Amino acid sequence: MKSVLVLYMSRGGHTARIARRLCEGIVSAGGRAEMMDINEASHEGVEWSRYDVVAFGAPVLYGTYDKSVFRFIEAHRTALEAKPNSFFNVSVVARTPEKATVAGNRYLQKFLQLSPWRPRDLKVIAGKVDYPSWPWHERFMIGLIMKMTHGPTDKTAVIDYTDWDDVKVYASHLLTLA
Template sequence: MEIKTGILYATVDGHTLKICNRLKEVLIQNNQKVELFSIDDFKEDITSYDKLIIGASIRYGVHNKKIIEFINTNKKQLDSIKTAFFSVNLVARKLEKSTPVLNPYVIKFFKNIDWKPMIVEVFAGKLNYKKYPFFDRVMIQFIMWMTKGPTNTNTEIEYTNWDKVTAFGLQIKNL
């Protein structure tokens, strides 16, 4: 029997989608049928999937509101299948905040929703000042200054640990 997996994501700058594409590759290499959807385009029946992975990035300290609404609205269906969740945020670049139990955004996320996926992970994102609109650039620069990160506006750093993404994909495969 073929396992059908859906990946649902919300991204601001495209990096969460890049992570989703890596997960999709890992799952396809392991003989799973995978469909990838933006939260804006998902109109499917959740229970038609054996597994559903939800990924969301952080902007200004919160995950995408549409992801939160989706989870709150569809909790019963999500609880009837195998699920995984991952968060993408820059604070996860720090080792002491790079796991779900230590990452403040993931902790806050699960305190505010009534859903427990089977697997949760957090990935460090990408910092690319040149890509951000002026206001976002200034705000992210300020946040990075406060957290002792790079503030030079020419900075472009991908903090994502791709081996960790692959390992997460293999964990999902074995759900």
């Protein structure tokens, strides 16, 4: 049975939820799956030999990624590159079909510029708008980003843009990378 490790960084919990759904999807497709926050992975270590495939997901925050994402990649690049691997990003701009593609998502292109790890496989996933959960200054800043990208600006909006059926398809796809 093939085994997939889903590593993730999540600020507000949505990427963690995607990682969990990926694990469920991998198990329903006949594989084994484990998810691990990169904070846990950094401190507790990863038994890389237990996995056939490694997926890594991170949300776009202010047009880039949390520093911990690149720190983790720098520290574990060799291990990441040693297996079939995939990177997925989570962003609100990916709510439109053209920005939900690898070529059309500039944040994915930015990841490729900044990351010393070259993932063999890439995926774009639309994330969640959750204004009420964000502190006022983030509500304000994200409101500006949404205005520029023609997204929702209503500060009471909670909108889950993730295509969960597509997440399931990606889960099965990860198994095929093994």
